[in-house]
Amino acid sequence: MMASLQKELVAQLKKGEALDLRADGKAGSGLVMTLQVFAEAVSLEGTYQVQEWPFFSSARKGANVRGFMRVGKGPLFMTCQVESPHVALLFTEKTGEEIDFASGVSKGIFVLNTAYHAIEAAQKFRLRGEVFTVSGDRLGQEYLHHPIPNISVLAALHKALPLVSVQQVVQALKHNGEKRRLPLKAIQANQDCLLASLKEVSSAVVQGEEAWEHPLPSFAGYEGYPIGAQSALRSSLQNLTANYARTGRRLVFQDPQDRCTGCSLCIVNCPEGIIQFVPDEKRGIRVTGADVNHFCKLCRECIEACPLDLFEEVEGALV
């Protein structure tokens, strides 16, 4: 049973108007592959033409990245980036907390990778329209032994925008895997993950009295910054890289019995230099914790380095 908005969009496509998609996620979350496979499946089907391109430059693993896709019946002349998409995808929840992934969409289709049900997710991210969610991290861990949500989001996207058959998506996925020189086992695991994810997509039509605005980001220029703004930025410590870490996980330091020997291995092995310590008469220094809430990317180096296992990765949100 197709919901009304889906019908509306498909009808719009048939009339010849283009359909815009935008995906937000982290580098390493498989965003590019998902859009590539979906674009390939649509072009295999043959009715529509597609444009697909990722949008990032020097982004590194864990940084926020964005990808775009455009589908249309006729030739696609528009080549600018998508500001107000019809379909907005979210690959990692942390990205959604950092930026407004629905910006420019007042009512549309939303595809999210989250453990929440569609209705709860709509409440959390203030969405109006049709919401599709899938627990991609869990499914990725189960089938691909790595919490990567790309295949599950592909399944949810297929449910949200039924332009092609499942077979075509599977075919495109297989071809993409071969192109990326994935081993046969991994290609098969991807396919299994896709078929399993299709069964786990939850969806809801969310309508509400109040309209939630998702305004377009505005750019006011650099006038606000005085000369020497670089210096101010350096000391402002604005770039909170704690959002690079996996959603729902955090680092803790526990040393209730005061076992820290002050060996300093965690301090010199921390890529961010955020291990906090105090001088100690006997040991030289004593580690007291880390600035987890602002800068910890959860690289696990301190966990591996500490000979006494005082650091630990646990479930829990940042404070």
Next chain:
Amino acid sequence: MSEKRLAPFMEMAQKESCFRPGSTLCVDCMESIAFQNVGRATDNGIKTIYTMGTFCGEVSTLLWPTVVAWGRGDQEATQFEKSFSIIHNVFESASTVAEGIRDTADILLELGALKKPIQVVANSGDGGALVIGLRSLLHTIHRRSRVTVVVLINEFFANTGFQYAVTATPYSETSTTPPGDFIPGNLEEPMNHVGLALMAGAEFVAQVSPAFPKDFTEACERALSCSETAVIFVPSPCIAGWKFKEGRTIELAKLASETGLFPTFLKEKGKAGSLRHVSLDSKQRTPILRFLAPQRRFHHLVHEKNGEPAVVKGREKEVALIQDWANRNVQTLQRLTAWDVA
């Protein structure tokens, strides 16, 4: 080199690094760890000027307005030693720009415009320093300019998408040497960068990873106190290109030394060098498989099954050849510890 007492390792850990948190480098990036520790070593009461060639460590730490991870901008200008300068330029010019700064600073010091001496550190990647800019690196060393050059080696052009660089391990996968049925990855043997730097006449050459903090600290201190060019090669496992699980960077850096691919090497002109963290007896050395197995760029050669490495059927020959290369590499470096430019 002066006869200064080397700072104990724990003392070093307490120093303030000019490399602040908030860079956009990958989760678990070795370059980040190296910068933290180089930053601590340069916090020695002398003003430091850094130069950067283009590489991951430049584009991810000097992005404006998102982040400028190289800090100390908040220090008062009167705090000469604590305030801090950085110049970035194109790929090959980290060492040559550093040379220019050194000359200018020396002239200003002589004229009295500059009250205190400075130290110059050039950072660049292996693509920048050893492929595109080998010429400028060797010429800087040849001119005996008093700068410290830090070269981060991750075996390819990671910044532009993991293309082959001259330091790549034999039979590794890079985006320009993809392994297939007929060609098992990169067929070239790596260049002997340590030997080249020594032969060009560097006063101090080290190949050391921050995974061995004591040796890294020692190398940084000795390099900064040199009166001619000092070069530190830093083998940096690259999580995105080598494709391994998070939390294994330090472990892989240690294995790279222990297996003989990047042995820890320190050599000062006129003195006997040392080769550390590698067994000189090839029978007792850590087998190369331990290093290859966790990385997916060697997936066509070795798999990791239940934590144990297993060679892919039909690829025994390639693995044996990598092992052979590692053995020869240790022999070469061992000879270099006793070799001096005439």
